[in-house]
Amino acid sequence: MSLQVMLQERISCAQALLQRAELLGQVEGWGKLCGKLRAELRFLRRVEAGELQVKESHLHSTNLTHLTAIVETAESLEGVVALLHVFTYQDAASLRQTLVVDVVANGGHTWVKAVGRKAEALHNIWQGRGQYGDKSIVRQAEEFLRASRQQPVQYRHPHVVFAFYNGVSSPMAERLNHMGVSVRGDIVAVNTVVMEEGGAQEEQQEQEQQEQQEEEEQQRDSDASEDEEEAETELTRVDRGTVVASLAFPAQVQVEECQRVNLDITTLITYVSALSHGRCHLTFREVVLTEQAAQERREPVLPRLLAFMQGKELFACRAAVTDFQLILDTLGGDGEKERARQLLARLHLVDDQPSERSLSLTPSAKVNRRSLTIFGTGDSLRAVTMTANSRFVRAAANQGVRYSVFIHQPRALTEGKEWRATPV
Structure with missing residues (x-):
């Protein structure tokens, strides 16, 4: 696909998404979401006009994927009261932190994080093979749970949901469910490969090259380099073609009202x-x-x-x-x-x-x-x-x-x- 064709697709996508976002109604954060979409559209039009020179990979890594996930989440849930809401909470060290919840629904009883990144990228970051500074979904889930416990709604902690719009590996989904986070989206299988050190490095390089072309984000970091000292390395690779479960949003979540x-x-x-x-x-x-x-x-x-x-x-x-x-x-x-x-x-x-x-x-x-x-x-x-x-x-x-x-x-x-x- 040529750069120009891809650019036009992105512009059309941003325009359609903005129209959908404007129909969500003026809940808290609605203007912020529409503003982000307009900013994305302005950026793409400057590229179209030749004011900005970008690589093809930059168009792959726009914010549209995440913004699309937010809009689709808001469209899927009842009782949406806020979008992109910032909550404050105290971390384990009692330091003040902030957390952005993409969609607050069900009258405040449900917090949703909309995840647009691909299952491969999420899985590799979780296993320590992402870029330096990448935060794993499991770590983010811990922060959501801690914050939700400090922000009760009618004396009940908000229910945390992670919605994956490009899939999530089954081990990650299992871990999130065990923590108490509900998962929505396609849950995909993983394959375990055991190989010698050299073969593992070669296999990993091939995988990184493929994913870098898609998202510019897959590089082995210091955690993964420690594994190279082993004679054998066990890798798990996402098999996106094998969907083991597909979990959609319920039309409405029932919450017992405070009496x-x-x-x-x-x-x-x-x-x-x-x-x-x-x-x-x-x-x-x-x-x-x-x-x-x-x-x-x-x-x-x-x-x-x-x-x-x-x-x-x-x-x-x-x-x-x-x-x-x-x-x-x-x-x-x-x-x-x-x-x-x-x-x-x-x-x-x-x-x-x-x-x-x-x-x-x-x-x-x-x-x-x-x-x-x-x-x-x-x-x-x-x-x-x-x-x-x-x-x-x-x-x-x-x-x-x-x-x-x-x-x-x-x-x-x-x-x-x-x-x-x-x-x-």
């Missing part, structure tokens, strides 16, 4: 607000109340709250209930106070008991002591905290503490201000 709910002050207020109970066809003197009324007319909040709370144990800590009662006594109308009485009768009132990791947060304008106590108590209860306080959730996440939350739109107490409002 405990912790109510924040903002949720208590929203639940009893007159706005949430049909009294939203008004224009108030206060701009924020008028905006909330218009929002309620477009998207009623109470059905979402009721659907999430249905069948679950409801909790609230003393700090939340005390402050809620104070606000209610000051601003609440008769209807709002009666709904509050009925709601509080359904709740388990618990003492304030913020979790240890909550107490490690540094207080700030967005991380105040009251919110820290309420969210921290939910964390100790292993409950999902319902809240409209997304500012605190983001601020805590920026300090490395991610809470299990259900975020909804806020509604204020408005019954006492209806007398001076005008109908819409």
Whole structure:
């Protein structure tokens, strides 16, 4: 295949992939993925225009393979919430590290690494025959598992999946499964060859030449050179023509939902607000109340709250209930106070008991002591905290503490201000 023909194929592939990526919807990281594809397309068009001179091997080693794997993974899964998301975690030495998860799906319960490299390359790196600095898939799996254990979603560790779009050797797949990583893609056989030292070197050189033409990545490194001291060398070679299993993504992964709910002050207020109970066809003197009324007319909040709370144990800590009662006594109308009485009768009132990791947060304008106590108590209860306080959730996440939350739109107490409002 000529360089020009290959270039046109790559450009067509990038264009089609960008169109598919744009259809994924604007989940977190969507713009980052589309930006990477546009950058790849710009690079290829500069080559086409003669602005850049590249070898044929450079076109083989573009990022398109990996980006294709990401798009196909996102298309295959339900509940995708993020693409190319960066998580932070602590390694074995308690040092802060970052990890990019290609696709976060199933509402955050599934992490997927999309692997586009060929089975031969992956297998050789795992056996110590890759280029210097290449990190094996098994090593990457260890990092994913460590990070996932530090990033629970509704108090369950995300399930790690490695999706191989150009196959994976059966020994590697077996090792990953044993570690607790699910494998998707074609699992291919390997052949074991035992030969004398000279024959092993000759065989290895032939293999490296072939794979270097494909990916420019197969060279014997220092680990493999130690094997040359042996009189006999055992090599395993990938037989990509023999597929021993082909594992596709399930349409949907079932995850047991957390059955405990912790109510924040903002949720208590929203639940009893007159706005949430049909009294939203008004224009108030206060701009924020008028905006909330218009929002309620477009998207009623109470059905979402009721659907999430249905069948679950409801909790609230003393700090939340005390402050809620104070606000209610000051601003609440008769209807709002009666709904509050009925709601509080359904709740388990618990003492304030913020979790240890909550107490490690540094207080700030967005991380105040009251919110820290309420969210921290939910964390100790292993409950999902319902809240409209997304500012605190983001601020805590920026300090490395991610809470299990259900975020909804806020509604204020408005019954006492209806007398001076005008109908819409």
